[in-house]
Amino acid sequence: MSVYVEPLKLGRRADYTFKMNTVTGRHGWLRLTPAYSLKIVEEIISAHPRAKRVLDPFCGTGTTALTAVYHGRDAVTVDINPFLVWLADVKTRCFSPSDVVRTAEACREVTSIVTRKSVDPWTSPPIHNIQRWWDADTLEYLRLLRAGIDAVAGSDTPVHALLLVAFCRTMIKLSNAAFNHQSMSFKEQQQLRIDLGVDYNSVFTEDVHFVLEGASENPRGSASVLLGDARYVDRYVHVPVDLVVTSPPYANRISYIRELRPYMYWLGFLASGREAGELDWQAIGGTWGIATSRLANWKRPDNRFVSEHLESVIDEIRRAGNPSGAILANYLVKYFDDMWEHFCNLTSVLSPGAEVHYIIGNSKFYNTVVATEHLYAEMLERLGFEQVRCVPVRKRNSKKELIEFDVTGKWRG
Numbered sequence: 001m002s003v004y005v006e007p008l009k010l011g012r013r014a015d016y017t018f019k020m021n022t023v024t025g026r027h028g029w030l031r032l033t034p035a036y037s038l039k040i041v042e043e044i045i046s047a048h049p050r051a052k053r054v055l056d057p058f059c060g061t062g063t064t065a066l067t068a069v070y071h072g073r074d075a076v077t078v079d080i081n082p083f084l085v086w087l088a089d090v091k092t093r094c095f096s097p098s099d100v101v102r103t104a105e106a107c108r109e110v111t112s113i114v115t116r117k118s119v120d121p122w123t124s125p126p127i128h129n130i131q132r133w134w135d136a137d138t139l140e141y142l143r144l145l146r147a148g149i150d151a152v153a154g155s156d157t158p159v160h161a162l163l164l165v166a167f168c169r170t171m172i173k174l175s176n177a178a179f180n181h182q183s184m185s186f187k188e189q190q191q192l193r194i195d196l197g198v199d200y201n202s203v204f205t206e207d208v209h210f211v212l213e214g215a216s217e218n219p220r221g222s223a224s225v226l227l228g229d230a231r232y233v234d235r236y237v238h239v240p241v242d243l244v245v246t247s248p249p250y251a252n253r254i255s256y257i258r259e260l261r262p263y264m265y266w267l268g269f270l271a272s273g274r275e276a277g278e279l280d281w282q283a284i285g286g287t288w289g290i291a292t293s294r295l296a297n298w299k300r301p302d303n304r305f306v307s308e309h310l311e312s313v314i315d316e317i318r319r320a321g322n323p324s325g326a327i328l329a330n331y332l333v334k335y336f337d338d339m340w341e342h343f344c345n346l347t348s349v350l351s352p353g354a355e356v357h358y359i360i361g362n363s364k365f366y367n368t369v370v371a372t373e374h375l376y377a378e379m380l381e382r383l384g385f386e387q388v389r390c391v392p393v394r395k396r397n398s399k400k401e402l403i404e405f406d407v408t409g410k411w412r413g
């Protein structure tokens, strides 16, 4: 049986969330809510000095991979979202001193081009209700800036990649998006930036310098960042791994794509709302746009996760009398079937004695708590993992029953 280890006082630890990532070098390049804390990753990786190869099958912004390579380990990481794969790849690369100098020079050239308007502006990205994101002047500036970066740095060069990271920072800073909550919303008023007379080029230049500070600190290990589906992780990872540290999607109906849309459109990873919906449907726990209607007709696969706890949770949700209860039940069953497929295929990429750490929160729908950590532990035990435990990490918000856990186990091999 899996064991719950209860710490005496479990608080809402800001140092165990993405907030801590925003101030530290490359980890702080972009503030994206799917990130988890590098503190917990640091702790786990440091505790396993002999783990040479570290896997994160749900890469996100690359927190695990970057931490691993800074610790001199090799990292392998997979994500289904091409923008996140691009970002994690740039974050874990080695940059030469001349890459850094050339990027600073390119930044000066780009800002001069933008000031002179001597480039055709980029086409406006097809973001729905774009005027909610940026007013007309700001949008024009961003279109010139984006075109200027392509004109000066070509494509697929280290300089181009670093300038694009800085562009993402500037683009989101100049937007009306507010990240006060776990998910994004819009500020009620236009920002004060125009009244304050802030010069947009200096915002971008500052962002380039912030990015270059991180780029100057090269990791010792190397990372392999792969676009793929973690359900079939064995198709992408062909070398045995010694340690898995990851935070998979939560079963809470939050769409990662929704938050990442502006970055994805501006960098050319998305061209339409339909594409965004399709990608969300491919993602585990995806629930946005087309994904919701597909759930209604979704049929369980042959390799399904059968569990008494899951059955009783689903039963309660179906009987709660809510009109969306049936879709929600399908959502949860699909989520756990997908994770079961992932765990089944994971075992073939683990070296004997490999430890896994899944940082995951439970969820609550209507009045039913879904003990995701318990279900993960059940899956690990069924597959033959040993020493399976659910260690509480932090409270997720003011609801006292919502907790984040580290679900861990050792692969017997």
Ligand SMILES: C[S@@+](CC[C@H](N)C(=O)[O-])C[C@H]1O[C@@H](n2cnc3c(N)ncnc32)[C@H](O)[C@@H]1O
Residues within 6 Å of the ligand: 034, 035, 036, 037, 057, 058, 059, 060, 061, 062, 063, 064, 078, 079, 080, 081, 084, 228, 229, 230, 231, 246, 247, 248, 249, 250, 256, 282, 283, 284, 285
């Ligand atoms: C909670 S986030 C990971 C956050 C990451 N630990 C970080 O610090 O940024 C979960 C990630 O799983 C990815 N994901 C969802 N379904 C996937 C799948 N089938 N295969 C691979 N990645 C997937 C999402 O794109 C998202 O980036």
